[in-house]
Amino acid sequence: MTPCPTITARNLDLTFETNDGPVHALKDVALDINKGDFVSFIGPSGCGKTTFLRCIAGLETPTAGEISVNGMSPEDARRARAYGYVFQAAGLYPWRTIGGNIRLPLEIMGFSKIEQQQRVDRVMELVDLKGFSKKFPWQLSGGMQQRASIARALAFDADILLMDEPFGALDEIVRDHLNEQLLKLWARTEKTIAFVTHSIPEAVYLSTKIVVMSPRPGRITDVIDSPLPKDRPLDIRDSAEFIEIAHRVRDGLRAGHVDD
Amino acid sequence: MNLRGIIPALTVVGFILAFWTLAVIPMNAHLTADQAQRDGLVMSPEEPRDRQAYLGLVLALKNPAIIPLTYSLDRPRLPSPHQVAAEMFETIFMKSPTSRRSLVYHGWVTLSATLLGFMIGTTLGIILAVGIVYNRTMDKSVMPWAITSQTIPILALAPMIIVMLGAIGIQGLLPKSVISAYLSFFPVVVGMVKGLRSPDGMQLDLLRTYNANANQGFWKLRLPASMPYLFASLKIGISAALVGAIVGELPTGARAGFGARILVGDQYGPLMILWAALFGAAVTAAALVGIITLIERRTLRRMGMAGTS
């Protein structure tokens, strides 16, 4: 697999003007994300990981530097439906069924009714929610709602998946299960995934590349290319290799904290 | 209250005033044309009957001389803002507050009935609310009626109350207060009950772990928690009480108060009395709601609940 950068950032800089003065959210961020990578962003609050994700999505505009997605600017990439975004909360519309919710982007993007139905069926099967199409969000558990949110992001076949702490609000057992499912999904669909998380084991378990960030100003302190095999059962988390990578991540996080 | 926050509201008010000022022209055009013709000006078309076919705006454009005159009619269809302001200034500041011509006098007549009724209604409402929250029978019997009463136009009872009480010899301030009282009573009951019931299960459980009795629970938790809801109902209640007092002045041809002045201005004239009374009532309503809002802000801020209004 020849690495070809899908997402490229160079000298990326972003400063927010807030009521309490300017906040330097991103400083001089440079990163390449290759096609098919699973990249995790980890760091304490304020390190800029969500901000960087939003820059990729074109939801924030950098104050300096450049970022390109699939060779285009983020806004153009957005218009070309290059990515699906999964937020921290499922954010499903309570007035639509699960099927209706997954159909939402398809309606907006103008897919035909037949195609909409096919796609909805396909992605619901991918996230293991088959049969729940006519249920309403409040009838589903938190984990299932988040799966529906992921299905919604997959429905229009974007190459890139941007996920902002999607499993943060769920309990650990559900989280493990969803991590496994996400990896299987990634293997089946070969998408490029950028994943923001707070949890070191999650970052190490899921990714091919781990980006460690630290705050004030938000910057990258370490980029770790994971030597772990693509096929990972959950108990790989007890292996020596895993623990070593986790240590490296933890050291990177501590290094960022030294400036406190 | 920051200045920047008011600018959008002021702009909207400014637009409304500007629209009103411009609307005077087409509204008064026909009357002004008739008057101008009587005063010797030449109008086009000349016959009043022919002018009826024209829209006010078109008429004004055809006879631009009458445009400034539309702002100074004696009995305009739509008085201009400055006319209303002049009348209000005249009757508020230029007349002794005890004279029958003073808007302040009439305002006080309506206001006193409103305030008396409001206080009675609110007090009874709070007492009933406490009863509903602590007595299950009362809750299930009376609360549905309190809620339903909000869908019934009970203001329609006003004339009857006046006559009923008049027949047993109670006149003047009291019947109007009764109307104001029952109009403010129901919103306060519903709102206060909602407020007294607002603390969540966790809070109530905490008090149980302290072995607190119902009395302590009321004063320490339920009553403070109900304050935002109470103030919201008070604002609704006071506007309703004011409207009630005004309507109470209509049936028996009362001779004092905002409602009375509206009738007088409408039936006997001068017309300006009506407009001045209407605006006087509006200003009074705004002032009353404003005072309650100020008290609300102060109280809630001292209680640390300032974020709720």
Add this chain to the structure above:
Amino acid sequence: MAYLIALSIWAAGWFINARLAHGPQSDTRLVSLLIPVIFGVTIIAMWQVLVTMLDVSPIILPAPSDIAARFVASTQTLWVDFKQTVIMGAMTGYIIGMVAAFAIALLADRSEFLTKGILPVGSFMAALPIVGTAPIFVKWLGSDWESKSAVVAVMVFFPILVNTVAGLKDTSGMQRDLMRTYGAGYWPTLFKLRLPAALPFIFNGLKIATTLALIGAIVAEFFGSPTVGMGFRISTSVGQLALDMVWAEIVVAALAGSAFYGLMAFIEKRVTFWHPSQR
């Protein structure tokens, strides 16, 4: 003697209700409906007893039996009044005010500045005694239902406007970001996200407006009306001291008011079935 009977009626009613309220079935729908009905019946029974046995003059308080008799005898008049006030006055004004409020709300939605300005001004205007404008509308539109309809339109305009604007504002940043990631423009976002999310607020305003519409139509007629209408009938009957007719009209008004409100609540339940308050 009369007082004794009345008191025992009250005691009986209260006793029955207390047993029901504290009984095992007290949370069922049937019992929850029964208790207030028993309460109402108790009050009416006491009223009847006190008025007939104490010989209270009908110009102070007529007995419920008299009111019922008058109701039955005057259904034609009541119906004509109902048509004039509720259908021609209240409902047309309601629809006009509602449509105008929606139009202005949508207009204001395109500008945050306008939204910030309209909310406080609208809430302010909603607290004013707008019924007082009735004589002015009579001067402009004549004394028939049109002027009453205009009063109602103005009265319902502000609460509906304020609630609709507040509802359209209510979508979270996250939901709007999601729409941006789909490249959805203003109109798809409005129809697929913001309007459905605003519906609970909009219905809150619509329900408040039903009561205001009825009050507006009736009270506007107190200020002057043609020879029909509920407000007209009430004020002239009051003048003639025919209080039983007044009460009969009030019964009609109460039924109309609760029916109109109930209709809105019913539609609300169907349309906003998904909202936590309806589940």
